[in-house]
Amino acid sequence: MEKVALVMRELPFILGGVGTTVQLAVIALAMGFVIGLPLALMEVYGSRGVRWVVSTYGTLFRSVPLLVLIFIFYFIVAKVAELSNFSAAALAMGLRSAAYQSEIFRGAIQSVGTGQMTAARSLGMTRFQAIRHVVLPQALRLAIPGWGNEAAVVLKDTSFAYAIGVAELMRRAEYASARTYEPFAIFTGCAAVYFLMTFGLTRLLTRVESAYRVRT
Secondary structure, eight states, X not given: OHHHHHHHHHHHHHHTTHXXXXXXXXXXXXXXXXXXHHHHHHHHHSOHHHHHHHHHHXXXXXXXXXXXXXXXXXXXXXXXXXXXXXXXXXXXXXXXXXXXXXXXXXXXXXXXXXXHHHHHHHTTOOHHHHIIIIIHHHHHHHTHHHHHXXXXXXXXXXXXXXXXXXXXXXXXXXXHHHHHTOHHHHHHHHHHHHHHXXXXXXXXXXXXXXXXXXXX
């Protein structure tokens, strides 16, 4: 009971990092979407050279551990561009998420039957119009399950930002642990907060998937 009371006393301080955690996840996911969707389109519809560039980008950012990427962006990119530690973490996470999201969207785009592109072109649409009005609306809906999984992963991966001093949930839990000398109790409470956030996000995206599922 004493440890529970200890966690409860520290909980307001730990929860102060939730806003930073959510902000970091939202920025990374938004950046991943803005970059990842065009990359997917280029990989599906681009020339051979373009596909090679996109594939190389994806392989590079998916192969390097996120913590290593964060350190690279913090110690090299951030120093040159004069970025804050938060910006360095967001940039590393966003570019990495883009590599994963591009694969999610590529698979969804390729799941749309090629006959629909042919039919759209036969109706007089340009290739761009066919992609925009026929392929993408279906592909984005098909991508919701995979994108939801990526969103949950990114939310949890924000904890890596603690390594460069970003005061998110994990960093605040570490401060509380050092102050109370009760790491097990503090990090158990921190894990519960992560669980609740991830569970809530997963449930929300499940509802979105159900509402926008492509009917066959």
